Amino acid sequence: MERVTLFVDVLLPLPLPGTFTYRVPFALNDAVQAGQRVSVQFGPRKVYAGLIVKIHQQPPQKGIPKYILSVLDSRPVVNDFQLRFWQWIAGYYMSTLGEVMAAALPSAFKLSSESKVVLSPDFVPDTETLSEPEYRLTEALLQKKKLTVHEVSRIVGYQKVLPLLKTMIERRLIMMEEELVQQYKPKKTKMIKLSEAFLDERALQQLMDQLSKRAHKQLELLMGFLTLSGFPLKKDFSVSKSDLLHKTQASENALKALTDKGVFVQEEVVISRFTGENNETEKTFSLSAEQQKAFHSLKEQMQEHRVVLLHGVTSSGKTELYIKLMEEALAEGKQVLYLLPEIALTTQIINRLRKHFGDEVGVYHSRYNQNERAEVWENVAGIQSAEVHKPYRIILGPRSAMFLPFDRLGLVIVDEEHDSSYKQFDPAPRYNARDAVIYLAGLHDARVVLGSATPAVETYFNAQNGKYGLVELSERFGGVKMPEIIVVNMKEEKRRRMLKSHFSSVLLHHIQAALDDKKQVILFQNRRGFSTRIECEQCNWVPECKYCDVTMTYHKKSQLLKCHYCGYSRPVPAVCEHCGSPNLVMQGFGTEKVEEELAMILPDAKIDRMDLDTTRAKNAFQRIIYDFENRKTDILTGTQMVTKGLDFENVQVVGILSADNMLSFPDFRAHERSFQMMEQVSGRAGRKDKQGIVIIQTWQPKHPVIQDVVQHDYQSMYNRQLAERWRFRYPPYYRLVMVKLKHKKPELLNEAAAVLARDMKARFGNLVYGPEYPMVSRVKNWYIKQIMLKIKRNEQLSDRKKELQEAISEFKKQTPYKSVRVQIDVDPQ
Numbered sequence: 001m002e003r004v005t006l007f008v009d010v011l012l013p014l015p016l017p018g019t020f021t022y023r024v025p026f027a028l029n030d031a032v033q034a035g036q037r038v039s040v041q042f043g044p045r046k047v048y049a050g051l052i053v054k055i056h057q058q059p060p061q062k063g064i065p066k067y068i069l070s071v072l073d074s075r076p077v078v079n080d081f082q083l084r085f086w087q088w089i090a091g092y093y094m095s096t097l098g099e100v101m102a103a104a105l106p107s108a109f110k111l112s113s114e115s116k117v118v119l120s121p122d123f124v125p126d127t128e129t130l131s132e133p134e135y136r137l138t139e140a141l142l143q144k145k146k147l148t149v150h151e152v153s154r155i156v157g158y159q160k161v162l163p164l165l166k167t168m169i170e171r172r173l174i175m176m177e178e179e180l181v182q183q184y185k186p187k188k189t190k191m192i193k194l195s196e197a198f199l200d201e202r203a204l205q206q207l208m209d210q211l212s213k214r215a216h217k218q219l220e221l222l223m224g225f226l227t228l229s230g231f232p233l234k235k236d237f238s239v240s241k242s243d244l245l246h247k248t249q250a251s252e253n254a255l256k257a258l259t260d261k262g263v264f265v266q267e268e269v270v271i272s273r274f275t276g277e278n279n280e281t282e283k284t285f286s287l288s289a290e291q292q293k294a295f296h297s298l299k300e301q302m303q304e305h306r307v308v309l310l311h312g313v314t315s316s317g318k319t320e321l322y323i324k325l326m327e328e329a330l331a332e333g334k335q336v337l338y339l340l341p342e343i344a345l346t347t348q349i350i351n352r353l354r355k356h357f358g359d360e361v362g363v364y365h366s367r368y369n370q371n372e373r374a375e376v377w378e379n380v381a382g383i384q385s386a387e388v389h390k391p392y393r394i395i396l397g398p399r400s401a402m403f404l405p406f407d408r409l410g411l412v413i414v415d416e417e418h419d420s421s422y423k424q425f426d427p428a429p430r431y432n433a434r435d436a437v438i439y440l441a442g443l444h445d446a447r448v449v450l451g452s453a454t455p456a457v458e459t460y461f462n463a464q465n466g467k468y469g470l471v472e473l474s475e476r477f478g479g480v481k482m483p484e485i486i487v488v489n490m491k492e493e494k495r496r497r498m499l500k501s502h503f504s505s506v507l508l509h510h511i512q513a514a515l516d517d518k519k520q521v522i523l524f525q526n527r528r529g530f531s532t533r534i535e536c537e538q539c540n541w542v543p544e545c546k547y548c549d550v551t552m553t554y555h556k557k558s559q560l561l562k563c564h565y566c567g568y569s570r571p572v573p574a575v576c577e578h579c580g581s582p583n584l585v586m587q588g589f590g591t592e593k594v595e596e597e598l599a600m601i602l603p604d605a606k607i608d609r610m611d612l613d614t615t616r617a618k619n620a621f622q623r624i625i626y627d628f629e630n631r632k633t634d635i636l637t638g639t640q641m642v643t644k645g646l647d648f649e650n651v652q653v654v655g656i657l658s659a660d661n662m663l664s665f666p667d668f669r670a671h672e673r674s675f676q677m678m679e680q681v682s683g684r685a686g687r688k689d690k691q692g693i694v695i696i697q698t699w700q701p702k703h704p705v706i707q708d709v710v711q712h713d714y715q716s717m718y719n720r721q722l723a724e725r726w727r728f729r730y731p732p733y734y735r736l737v738m739v740k741l742k743h744k745k746p747e748l749l750n751e752a753a754a755v756l757a758r759d760m761k762a763r764f765g766n767l768v769y770g771p772e773y774p775m776v777s778r779v780k781n782w783y784i785k786q787i788m789l790k791i792k793r794n795e796q797l798s799d800r801k802k803e804l805q806e807a808i809s810e811f812k813k814q815t816p817y818k819s820v821r822v823q824i825d826v827d828p829q
């Protein structure tokens with residue numbers, strides 16, 4: 001038999017350009033397939049799980065290729081659509097393919113010399129089921145808690161390390177160490193089977209005779225089991241321990257006795273965590289006349305446009321329209337991806353979707369632990385056994401859900417498409433999921449619906465000029481009126497001494513009225529912590545972070561000053577560290593203070609808070625939302641988390657405590673963002689029968705953005721923004737590419753930034769802005785300077801990016817600047 005020599009191009013999860021060619025040992029010729037992981041050696045002593053992207057017979061030009069060490073998967077875990085999608089992301093967002101791979105794969109799939117393994121928390125030492133190397137590794141882990149893959153390879157040899165780890169991860173013996181360690185609990189259940197020996201009827205009869213003499217309890221249990229299994233005896237029948245005990249009313253002791261006698265065999269199996277959460281499905285609802293019209297229009301537009309914007313005011317029934325569209329996509333046998341900006345939102349939407357689609361809906365997000373994520377991934381890839389869970393056809397999740405191995409995507413919904421959390425900031429690739437899924441949909445010939453009550457200016461622009469389809473819904477469902485907006489002039493309130501701490505008399509009056517009415521209230525403040533800073537009355541000294549160029553926020557509960565950029569915290573100083581004066585005053589206020597002061601003013605109200613500080617625990621969102629939905633909470637305070645898409649029936653009043661700091665934020669999107677935030681949070685008021693009230697506290701009541709919110713006038717905001725964007729060369733007329741340089745030495749950074757900017761200006765002329773310090777010019781002791789490149793909308797983007805890449809490579813070649821970190825952000829938010 002003729003044996004061909006095969007090579008594979010392997011992608012590694014590293015920030016290096018390109019792929020690496022390895023040779024396939026003859027014995028593995030039939031085992032390799034693109035999309036599978038292989039274990040490879042890289043550098044003198046490192047091993048990685050890399051991904052086969054191509055199989056060919058072309059030996060590399062230079063050097064002798066190493067052999068792959070082993071093939072880790074028996075079936076591809078990544079499909080061709082994904083590889084092409086990754087390639088596009090790497091190109092468009094100017095990152096490497098390896099960085100995209102690292103972002104896309106769940107950590108359970110990523111193995112490299114540097115990654116660390118730990119014992120799975122419910123690992124029980126059981127020498128019988130462990131192979132020799134498994135035993136040695138678990139022993140080592142019992143002693144050392146964690147080991148790098150590199151260290152493990154010293155125990156078992158680097159040839160074998162990754163296959164060993166892979167099977168041990170799958171058997172839930174070990175897991176990869178994660179930054180975000182959640183309470184990890186693989187869902188297992190004990191199954192009871194009849195042992196082989198008693199499948200034989202004669203043996204079974206004998207056993208029963210024996211038991212009938214002395215062990216009635218055991219006999220009852222056995223008979224109960226046989227009843228459950230039915231006749232004739234099925235070889236593979238098993239029942240979960242809890243079911244068996246429950247249905248036969250037998251005792252643990254009886255079960256133990258029969259197990260000890262070798263009649264029953266117990267085995268642990270992993271079951272899906274996602275079944276049985278909600279089984280009732282409720283499919284019927286009919287669209288209102290306006291919704292029906294919008295639905296037809298959506299479908300019509302989807303014929304002509306890949307992307308359609310659904311611009312519908314809050315509570316107009318966008319979600320109901322998505323559900324109709326999803327039904328149609330499923331009927332065609334397609335998959336649906338439903339993106340949401342925030343994890344907080346999935347809690348509510350998942351319940352609505354499960355009512356319609358039952359357990360065909362899967363959720364994928366970063367708050368799940370790695371095994372849960374790997375489980376969803378394998379399900380979508382079609383390599384999970386159907387016994388664990390039938391294939392999901394709808395996937396709901398935040399931006400990272402777009403990386404799942406879809407193979408027949410029909411519809412992508414991007415809900416609240418304007419939201420900036422669709423953008424990944426760090427690390428690279430700095431992608432925007434809203435934009436990236438449009439390319440992904442193209443690969444599958446799928447359709448994309450972008451939905452929002454307050455579309456991003458860029459999106460609305462695309463819809464206006466015909467690039468996207470556009471469907472508008474201008475009425476709330478059921479004839480509910482848009483909320484009434486009351487603007488409170490804080491200057492006036494202060495002058496008339498009507499302010500109680502940060503609450504105006506108007507706001508307090510309406511809160512009280514709502515509470516008297518048994519209605520609920522949402523209060524929004526876009527800062528967390530207690531006071532935003534502490535200041536010396538004598539000399540104006542303000543404590544700043546040691547490592548960052550930001551003032552520290554006072555958190556009362558923990559009695560600490562915290563840096564919101566790097567997490568550094570310190571005790572509150574008793575006296576000014578500059579002049580020694582004890583007169584330190586608090587300035588500004590955050591959600592923690594709102595909660596506390598409100599509790600003093602309204603001692604009988606039940607108040608809860610939703611912000612980053614109160615939602616770190618895995619199920620905290622669910623708890624807060626559940627309590628509010630079930631009216632255990634009267635007033636919910638919080639940061640922008642409370643503004644987004646949540647649907648509560650009983651909210652009468654929404655208060656925006658301080659509109660001003662959003663409006664004055666130094667960013668070209670500040671006005672757009674303020675409008676979106678205020679309009680969105682208003683949308684939480686009065687969703688069912690009664691008109692809601694929104695109270696905006698501001699020192700500048702005449703501000704045009706505030707006036708637009710009063711009128712619910714998106715168009716007016718949009719038109720004003722367009723004019724400004726045109727004048728100052730911003731999106732949608734120009735695309736932005738932000739280059740950030742970082743270094744610990746400010747002098748070197750200054751010089752480096754000037755050099756790169758000079759080269760960029762030589763290439764792009766006056767479309768280069770900077771270098772300048774960003775608003776926060778030092779984070780974790782790294783100084784930052786930025787240079788902005790603007791690219792005219794109609795210009796060939798890829799050429800410009802290539803040129804920019806050249807400029808950066810030239811710059812990086814210069815010896816003094818090798819240590820400067822360069823980050824590129826395409827379409828920064």
Ligand code: ADP
Binds near residue numbers: 314
């Ligand atoms: P949006 O997503 O635009 O904010 P939703 O889809 O959440 O709006 O609808 C707002 C409320 O109105 C929800 O409680 C929803 O259940 C209800 N609703 C909307 N359309 C219908 C319909 N056709 N039939 C019954 N209830 C509807």
Ligand code: ZN
Binds near residue numbers: 538540541576578581
């Ligand atoms: Zn002082």
Ligand code: ZN
Binds near residue numbers: 546547566
């Ligand atoms: Zn800091």
